[in-house]
Amino acid sequence: MELLISDYTLRTITLGTAILGAITGMLGSFAVLRKQSLLGDAISHAALPGIAIAFLITGIKDSHVLLLGALISGLIGTFWIRGIITKTHLKSDTALGLILSVFFGFGMLLLTFIQKQPNANQAGLDKYLFGQAATLVESDVWLMTIVTSICLIIMLLFWKEFKILLFDADYTKTLGFNTKTIDVLITCFIVLAIVLGLQTVGVVLMSAMLLAPAAAARQWTNSLSTMVILAAAFGAFSGVVGTAISASQNNLSTGPVIVIVASVFVLASFIFSPNRGLLFRQIRFIKNRHDLELHKTLSFMYRIAENHDNISHPHAIKILNNFHGFTKGTLQKLVDKNYVTLDGNMWSLTEQGYKTAANLYNQQSQEHE
Structure with missing residues (x-):
């Protein structure tokens, strides 16, 4: 705790991971309830080629530029998934697995190509595979804060529409709401949250960050609003505790530790929650x-x-x-x-x-x- 108070870099990282945990937990609730648990995995892997292409175009490793490339690539992957589901006879799990493997394979191919280029600036791009929270700076935290605030404001404004669509899409249509627009809005927010976490947790573990707090919160309540609040709290707490544990030990990556802490919340919820817990x-x-x-x-x-x-x-x-x-x-x-x-x-x-x-x-x- 003393280190957290005195160390500016650690305070920045802790704040960043807490905000990331809160927004991923909040938006992960919608993914879990919509039975789109694999969506986070597919989007995070689909973002990898965007990072590589952004570097190839600009030649710089500015995190904002790379994350913009990841966002574009993630959105393309997301809409391809929607297109495959609506235009073909393939089920959603097949579409998710297809996009995940194709985009991730293409991304790894580009990273291998970049690593073999005679450019000293390409080192470190592989951190987006497993994350490196130590690279978070104040501008990254501000970006997370702004995006989280925008998501929260829009979620509060369209809370009724989100809730109705989540539990009864047909009834939402009869009320005259544009279900496609609302669905796209939720999906875009999920993509944003995933892209924000790539630098901290990485492509491979990002889906766990999205789903674990939401899965833990679901065990404690049947109320959507309570679930969203609990998931945000579990995610934020996982970020803070994971960062603290990582900082207290040498050679412990922050991202994996955060995911492990979140998994402990899930395990404890599965066992001890009053209504659904195994105990x-x-x-x-x-x-x-x-x-x-x-x-x-x-x-x-x-x-x-x-x-x-x-x-x-x-x-x-x-x-x-x-x-x-x-x-x-x-x-x-x-x-x-x-x-x-x-x-x-x-x-x-x-x-x-x-x-x-x-x-x-x-x-x-x-x-x-």
């Missing part, structure tokens, strides 16, 4: 199983008790041994719920237990019918 799901499963055993035992007691005019007629506990689901723990729970009373080795149903058991028995009879 609470298992707890609910065990509770439901115990409740089922309790209800079956109570129904068995009811069938025994209904043979007597007096519902509180005592019966020996050993009779219950004939019932497969009976346990001493189950009997004690029935006593705790005031369904059953115990007197030594004898049990009897209470009035409350008889009424509850009668309802359960009738429900089971109707289900079997």
Whole structure:
């Protein structure tokens, strides 16, 4: 923390990764909910030839120029994907895989060509493959801030349209909204976010940065607005923590560490989220199983008790041994719920237990019918 406060370069990198995490998490929510998880991977790989071509044209390694080339290339790849899906019989996953492999292969070919040129200025372009957060400067952070602010303002202005399109595209058309324009707007924002992160996280890992915070946030809520806020928070926190861990150790690349931290959020969310988490799901499963055993035992007691005019007629506990689901723990729970009373080795149903058991028995009879 002291290093973060005193070191200007580290503060710049931390701020940049936090902003990047926030915008990718925010826009990644739309990609996840639209079932376009592979879109981030395809766009990030499609941006690589744009970086190489921008360098070949200008001969300089200015990050803004290279990212502009990446943006153009990413948009071309995105609209080619849309064209393949709409103009052919190919499914979206095939189109995404096709564009990803073709553009990435072309980009690697160009990078290899550039590396063999007698130009000392070409060194370092490969950082866009895996990212190099240490190259972030103040102007890059300002660019991220401006783009994030624009995305946020437009998202707030068109929030209703985005939300309706996300969950019911046909209904959006009936309301008179131009669904194609809204869809293109969301996609362009996702491309922008990916391109901004190439310098920090790189082509290979950028899709994880886009999807991990959103996937983690989805486990905690069913509300779109809450999910977007949580995803932005998870992304920003991953950026800050990942940068801090990377700065505290030698020879640790910041981008991969940020992705690992984001993945920890995903893993923790999959396990500990109250509604969808594996831990609470298992707890609910065990509770439901115990409740089922309790209800079956109570129904068995009811069938025994209904043979007597007096519902509180005592019966020996050993009779219950004939019932497969009976346990001493189950009997004690029935006593705790005031369904059953115990007197030594004898049990009897209470009035409350008889009424509850009668309802359960009738429900089971109707289900079997």
